[in-house]
Amino acid sequence: MFRAIFREYGVEYAGAVPFSACRVFAEDIIIRRGIEPQKLKTAVLFLVPYYVADAEAGNISVYARAHDYHLFFERLYADITPRLEAAYGAKFYGFADKSAIAEVYAASLARLGKIGDSGLIINEKYGSYVFIGEILTEAPPEAFGIDERGDFEPSYCNHCGACKKACPMSEGLGCLSMVTQKKGELTPEERDFILRHGSAWGCDICAAACPYTKKAVAAGNVTPIEFFKTDRIAHLTAAQVEAMDKATFRERAFAWRGKKTILRNLEIFGE
Ligand code: SF4
Numbered sequence: 001m002f003r004a005i006f007r008e009y010g011v012e013y014a015g016a017v018p019f020s021a022c023r024v025f026a027e028d029i030i031i032r033r034g035i036e037p038q039k040l041k042t043a044v045l046f047l048v049p050y051y052v053a054d055a056e057a058g059n060i061s062v063y064a065r066a067h068d069y070h071l072f073f074e075r076l077y078a079d080i081t082p083r084l085e086a087a088y089g090a091k092f093y094g095f096a097d098k099s100a101i102a103e104v105y106a107a108s109l110a111r112l113g114k115i116g117d118s119g120l121i122i123n124e125k126y127g128s129y130v131f132i133g134e135i136l137t138e139a140p141p142e143a144f145g146i147d148e149r150g151d152f153e154p155s156y157c158n159h160c161g162a163c164k165k166a167c168p169m170s171e172g173l174g175c176l177s178m179v180t181q182k183k184g185e186l187t188p189e190e191r192d193f194i195l196r197h198g199s200a201w202g203c204d205i206c207a208a209a210c211p212y213t214k215k216a217v218a219a220g221n222v223t224p225i226e227f228f229k230t231d232r233i234a235h236l237t238a239a240q241v242e243a244m245d246k247a248t249f250r251e252r253a254f255a256w257r258g259k260k261t262i263l264r265n266l267e268i269f270g271e
């Protein structure tokens with residue numbers, strides 16, 4: 001039943017796993033929401049594909065080209081949570097980004113994809129160009145057609161090594177994505193790092209190098225979700241950022257470190 005509800009929002013991959021099978025590493029996130037962890041019985045995991053066929057061109061990571069995905073999740077949860085609660089007669093709590101459980105692991109347990117050596121989930125249709133969402137609930141696993149004592153095992157990628165080979169992290173500067181999100185001054189090495197890899201925000205190198213993601217891209221498997229197709233910015237310029245008022249800027253995923261940070265990165269490219 002829950003899969004049919006998710007499909008109405010363009011979410012084709014959803015699965016459930018007993019909460020007891022999940023790895024909880026930040027229980028405080030649950031408690032801060034006023035939820036009693038011992039009451040949680042099931043985790044519903046789902047994938048939100050965000051790829052639109054512009055991955056090769058641009059200086060912004062593919063996930064950040066549409067409006068901020070947090071807005072998508074906020075709207076989705078506002079709509080879908082009451083529907084799930086009515087359907088299952090129990091409380092449901094939506095999470096995205098700040099998660100109490102190991103999401104990639106749980107998504108694999110829920111049979112949504114393999115765990116990649118890149119650290120990303122790999123879905124059969126969309127590769128790694130997906131966000132993971134999770135909804136924790138007090139409804140028991142049986143309500144989702146699964147058994148609390150069932151055999152839940154993750155699956156793994158084929159360890160081909162392409163992501164590690166492609167990753168510029170070996171240069172000892174840390175993750176490029178983290179460097180683009182660092183606040184304040186960058187070192188000359190960090191500036192050069194950003195310049196050489198052509199990204200003013202984020203890094204898609206490991207995801208894009210993965211044969212599963214390549215296959216998804218070659219097959220033209222773009223997101224069916226309108227939110228991620230609308231008002232995209234693949235190649236950002238400083239002039240565009242300067243022209244955005246506060247509200248418009250805040251709607252972008254590259255906004256969360258403030259205008260100064262993204263403008264500093266763009267200035268490296270002379271844009
Ligand atoms: S995001 Fe980029 S820098 Fe970070 S691990 Fe992947 S390839 Fe390496």
Ligand code: SF4
Nearest residue numbers: 116157160161163210
């Ligand atoms: S590139 Fe290869 S090793 Fe890396 S996640 Fe993909 S399949 Fe696994």
